Amino acid sequence: MDYQIAADNLKDRVILVTGAGDGIGREAALQYAAHGATVILLGRTVAKLEAVYDEIEKNGSKQAAIIPLDLMGATKQHYIDMANTIQQQFGRLDGVLHNAGLLGALSPLDHIEESVFDDVMQVNVKAQLLLTQAILPLIKQSPDGRIIFTSSTVGHIGRAFWGTYAISKFATEGMMQVLADELSDTSIKVNAINPGGTRTGMRAQAFPAEDARLLKTPLDIMPLYLYLMGPESRHISGQCLDAQRKPGISNEQ
Numbered sequence: 001m002d003y004q005i006a007a008d009n010l011k012d013r014v015i016l017v018t019g020a021g022d023g024i025g026r027e028a029a030l031q032y033a034a035h036g037a038t039v040i041l042l043g044r045t046v047a048k049l050e051a052v053y054d055e056i057e058k059n060g061s062k063q064a065a066i067i068p069l070d071l072m073g074a075t076k077q078h079y080i081d082m083a084n085t086i087q088q089q090f091g092r093l094d095g096v097l098h099n100a101g102l103l104g105a106l107s108p109l110d111h112i113e114e115s116v117f118d119d120v121m122q123v124n125v126k127a128q129l130l131l132t133q134a135i136l137p138l139i140k141q142s143p144d145g146r147i148i149f150t151s152s153t154v155g156h157i158g159r160a161f162w163g164t165y166a167i168s169k170f171a172t173e174g175m176m177q178v179l180a181d182e183l184s185d186t187s188i189k190v191n192a193i194n195p196g197g198t199r200t201g202m203r204a205q206a207f208p209a210e211d212a213r214l215l216k217t218p219l220d221i222m223p224l225y226l227y228l229m230g231p232e233s234r235h236i237s238g239q240c241l242d243a244q245r246k247p248g249i250s251n252e253q
C-alpha cells in the first residue's frame with residue numbers, strides 16, 4: 001500500500017506523542033509538526049524533549065509543547081492533570097501516538113525477573129491504559145480522532161526469549177482491539193503500528209551485534225505514521241499495520 005501524504009495532512013490537529021524525545025517518537029513528532037500539527041511532546045528526559053521542541057521551531061513548524069512525565073511512576077491523577085492542561089492550553093486533542101516503550105531484558109521465560117516484568121508492563125501497558133482513559137473525553141470531542149498504539153512483530157507471534165516485551169505487545173494489541181470495538185460507532189479510529197526493525201537505541205539494545213546501517217531509519221517508516229494519524233485513514237480501525245511493507249531484515253523486533 002502506498003501512502004500519499006499531503007503537506008498539510010495534519011493541519012489544525014493537536015497531537016500527543018509519548019516517548020517523543022528519541023527514536024521513532026522523536027521522528028514522528030517532527031513529521032507531525034512538519035505536516036501542520038501542534039505537537040505535544042511527552043517524555044521523561046526533558047533535555048531530549050527540548051531538543052525536539054527546538055528542532056520543530058527551527059523547521060518553521062507550529063510551536064510545540066512539552067509535558068515532562070515518567071510513565072514508570074505516573075499515577076492516574078498525573079494523567080488527569082495532563083488532560084486538564086491540554087484542555088486549558090489547546091482546547092482540543094485530535095490524536096495520540098502511544099510510542100514510549102521499554103524492552104526489558106531478553107531471557108527465557110523461567111528467568112524473567114519479577115521487577116523487570118513489572119516495569120515493562122507498567123510503561124508498555126498500564127501507562128497506555130491510564131493515559132487513554134484520561135484523554136478519551138477530550139478526543140471524543142474531536143471531529144476526527146486518532147489513537148495509535150505501537151506493537152511489534154512479537155506482539156502477534158510469540159518468540160523465544162522475548163518474554164516480557166512480547167507479552168506487553170500482545171496486551172497492547174488487545175487494548176487497541178478492545179478500544180477500537182468500543183469506539184466503532186464514533187469517528188475515532190484506533191489502530192496499532194508494527195514499526196519493524198528500525199535504527200534506534202532500543203533496537204541496538206536488542207541486537208547489539210548487527211550492522212545498524214542495514215536497518216530502516218525512523219524517517220523511512222513515517223508514511224504509515226502520517227497516514228494513520230491523518231484524514232485518509234478514516235475507514236481503518238482495529239488493525240495492526242506493518243510500517244515496513246517488505247521487511248527484508250530477519251530478527252524483526
Ligand SMILES: NC(=O)c1ccc[n+]([C@@H]2O[C@H](COP(=O)([O-])OP(=O)(O)OC[C@H]3O[C@@H](n4cnc5c(N)ncnc54)[C@H](OP(=O)(O)O)[C@@H]3O)[C@@H](O)[C@H]2O)c1
Binds near residue numbers: 020042043069071101
Ligand atoms: N526500533 C525498533 O526496531 C522497534 C521495533 C518494534 C517496535 N518498536 C516499538 O517502537 C516504540 C519506539 O521504540 P524506539 O525504538 O524508538 O525506542 P527508543 O529509541 O528506546 O525510544 C523510546 C522512547 O520511549 C521513552 N520512554 C521509555 N521509558 C519511558 C518512561 N518511563 N516514561 C516516558 N518515556 C519513556 C524514551 O525516553 P528516553 O529517551 O528518556 O529514554 C524514548 O524517548 C516502542 O514502543 C518500541 O517497543 C520499536
